[in-house]
Amino acid sequence: xxxxxxxxxxxxxxxxxxxxxxxxxxxxxxxxxxxxxxxxxxxxxxxxxxxxxxxxxxxxxxxxxxxxxxxxxxxxxxxxxxxxxxxxxxxxxxxxxxxxxxxxxxxxxxxxxxxxxxxxxxxxxxxxxxxxxxxxxxxxxxxxxxxxxxxxxxxxxxxxxxxxxxxxxxxxxxxxxxxxxxxxxxxxxxxxxxxxxxxxxxxxxxxxxxxxxxxxxxxxxxxxxxxxxxxxxxxxxxxxxxxxxxxxxxxxxxxxxxxxxxxxxxxxxxxxxxxxxxxxxxxxxxxxxxxxxxxxxxxxxxxxxxxxxxxxxxxxxxxxxx
Amino acid sequence: xxxxxxxxxxxxxxxxxxxxxxxxxxxxxxxxxxxxxxxxxxxxxxxxxxxxxxxxxxxxxxxxxxxxxxxxxxxxxxxxxxxxxxxxxxxxxxxxxxxxxxxxxxxxxxxxxxxxxxxxxxxxxxxxxxxxxxxxxxxxxxxxxxxxxxxxxxxxxxxxxxxxxxxxxxxxxxxxxxxxxxxxxxxxxxxxxxxxxxxxxxxxxxxxxxxxxxxxxxxxxxxxxxxxxxxxxxxxxxxxxxxxxxxxxxxxxxxxxxxxxxxxxxx
Numbered sequence: 001x002x003x004x005x006x007x008x009x010x011x012x013x014x015x016x017x018x019x020x021x022x023x024x025x026x027x028x029x030x031x032x033x034x035x036x037x038x039x040x041x042x043x044x045x046x047x048x049x050x051x052x053x054x055x056x057x058x059x060x061x062x063x064x065x066x067x068x069x070x071x072x073x074x075x076x077x078x079x080x081x082x083x084x085x086x087x088x089x090x091x092x093x094x095x096x097x098x099x100x101x102x103x104x105x106x107x108x109x110x111x112x113x114x115x116x117x118x119x120x121x122x123x124x125x126x127x128x129x130x131x132x133x134x135x136x137x138x139x140x141x142x143x144x145x146x147x148x149x150x151x152x153x154x155x156x157x158x159x160x161x162x163x164x165x166x167x168x169x170x171x172x173x174x175x176x177x178x179x180x181x182x183x184x185x186x187x188x189x190x191x192x193x194x195x196x197x198x199x200x201x202x203x204x205x206x207x208x209x210x211x212x213x214x215x216x217x218x219x220x221x222x223x224x225x226x227x228x229x230x231x232x233x234x235x236x237x238x239x240x241x242x243x244x245x246x247x248x249x250x251x252x253x254x255x256x257x258x259x260x261x262x263x264x265x266x267x268x269x270x271x272x273x274x275x276x277x278x279x280x281x282x283x284x285x286x287x288x289x290x291x292x293x294x295x296x297x298x299x300x301x302x303x304x305x306x307x308x309x310x311x312x313x314x315x316x317x318x319x320x321x322x
Numbered sequence: 323x324x325x326x327x328x329x330x331x332x333x334x335x336x337x338x339x340x341x342x343x344x345x346x347x348x349x350x351x352x353x354x355x356x357x358x359x360x361x362x363x364x365x366x367x368x369x370x371x372x373x374x375x376x377x378x379x380x381x382x383x384x385x386x387x388x389x390x391x392x393x394x395x396x397x398x399x400x401x402x403x404x405x406x407x408x409x410x411x412x413x414x415x416x417x418x419x420x421x422x423x424x425x426x427x428x429x430x431x432x433x434x435x436x437x438x439x440x441x442x443x444x445x446x447x448x449x450x451x452x453x454x455x456x457x458x459x460x461x462x463x464x465x466x467x468x469x470x471x472x473x474x475x476x477x478x479x480x481x482x483x484x485x486x487x488x489x490x491x492x493x494x495x496x497x498x499x500x501x502x503x504x505x506x507x508x509x510x511x512x513x514x515x516x517x518x519x520x521x522x523x524x525x526x527x528x529x530x531x532x533x534x535x536x537x538x539x540x541x542x543x544x545x546x547x548x549x550x551x552x553x554x555x556x557x558x559x560x561x562x563x564x565x566x567x568x569x570x571x572x573x574x575x576x577x578x579x580x581x582x583x584x585x586x587x588x589x
Contacts, residue, residue, distance in 0.1 A: 005515075193577055194577065194578045194579050194580075195579075197577050197578075197579035197582075197585060198579040198580050198581060201579060201581045201584060201585050201588070202581070204588070205584075235577075236577070239576065239577050244576060244577060245588065246579075246585045246588060247577060
């Protein structure tokens with residue numbers, strides 16, 4: 001026996017691997033797929049257990065031109081913001097995105113009220129434009145999502161998209177669509193670990209296996225509850241690694257939308273001279289938020305600014321070095 | 323909790339009959355039912371209706387038939403070294419997990435069973451019994467527990483592969499025994515770092531009593547609070563399992579959700 005006892009943690013659980021995207025071979029048309037999960041220890045603690053798969057960044061795109069995005073974001077993309085397909089192409093071809101998160105913001109009754117058929121057309125156009133796997137996100141309006149998402153699910157049948165998000169009191173419609181069309185699902189819980197677990201049980205009871213569910217425990221930006229969101233996520237991961245199979249699912253974080261909502265990211269230098277140049281400040285805010293959630297064990301980070309995406313991908317590749 | 327299902331035991335009529343009739347179906351069905359109900363391991367006991375000379379062969383048959391339906395840990399329940407070896411050979415084939423149930427603290431027996439545990443990389447249960455019989459006080463039980471752990475370390479078995487059993491006596495003949503057990507469980511957990519596991523054969527507690535289910539349930543909850551982390555009992559007793567799961571939940575050993583009973587069984 002050595003003089004000092006070995007302080008390494010021994011974990012009994014492993015995070016499920018979830019694959020998003022289906023190639024021709026698997027009944028889809030994607031040219032690449034993404035598999036997340038598989039961790040057998042806290043992130044990047046290779047001396048305790050494996051982090052076999054690198055966390056993945058998905059770039060966020062919208063079905064309509066955003067009207068409230070900060071100028072540095074608008075400048076980074078330019079005119080493609082008017083066309084989801086062009087926007088998608090730019091993310092993949094120019095910024096090397098491995099996955100996209102298509103937010104159907106324009107279907108919200110108060111922000112465009114696009115019809116289910118229109119939304120499905122957008123989904124099709126994006127799937128046609130790029131070969132990477134797709135996250136399809138509703139407008140966070142339950143009734144409208146229940147009309148829109150099943151149509152989008154059908155339009156993307158066989159592509160094994162990640163559809164979201166379902167909640168404790170609104171999940172049956174979308175889970176049924178996922179089952180019918182071969183997708184994976186995103187379960188949303190409002191920074192509440194008990195509800196996170198409950199959603200996983202409810203969804204799996206409908207017949208969707210646990211390796212087709214990703215958790216979204218909601219995200220707090222740097223300065224806006226990040227500690228709380230981090231500790232909830234970490235508690236879930238510790239339970240999973242200790243053998244709680246219901247919690248052993250990959251986790252997604254909405255980094256971009258949360259970080260760029262803060263006044264620290266958006267405010268101009270004119271308003272707050274001491275805060276520095278807004279051209280870079282928001283990017284740093286997004287990087288700071290994302291890198292914190294990497295440490296909590298996030299598997300998918302949905303991000304916005306290409307410079308922040310590039311920085312985090314570099315960070316991930318450095319952390320993954322064994 | 324590490325639940326060791328007790329139902330594949332020749333003392334139960336249906337299983338005893340199946341053994342004598344060489345009918346594997348009730349054995350396999352019982353294995354599957356217990357696992358579905360939340361058992362993490364299955365105890366295998368040939369019972370007393372089989373003549374002694376035939377017990378090794380019957381143990382082999384029981385284990386092999388159970389292995390037809392599951393790869394989970396099988397606890398070979400016999401005090402006999404030869405029957406134990408035969409059982410472990412069948413249980414631990416192809417790298418699957420086995421458990422020795424059990425050894426006493428008598429020096430010669432302890433050493434032989436520990437070697438067997440090492441050979442098969444099996445977990446091992448050590449009873450609070452030695453050459454003087456069942457230890458009746460917490461101090462005497464802990465002293466035997468120490469001996470069991472020392473014997474394990476001697477052959478290179480980690481202390482967290484060892485399950486100490488304070489011996490369950492029927493409530494209606496030793497009413498002070500449950501209190502002594504609880505005290506023993508607390509002290510067992512302090513014996514080493516990492517701590518040994520503590521297991522009980524729960525059902526013996528209510529042997530011959532009325533309200534058996536209630537007695538078992540109440541004591542299991544108390545014992546979990548004292549540090550018990552394994553139990554040999556009937557996982558088909560749904561109320562017992564619900565009480566156990568809820569006790570662990572109250573001790574913050576798992577994350578609450580509204581469907582926590584279902585969640586536990588989905589593991």
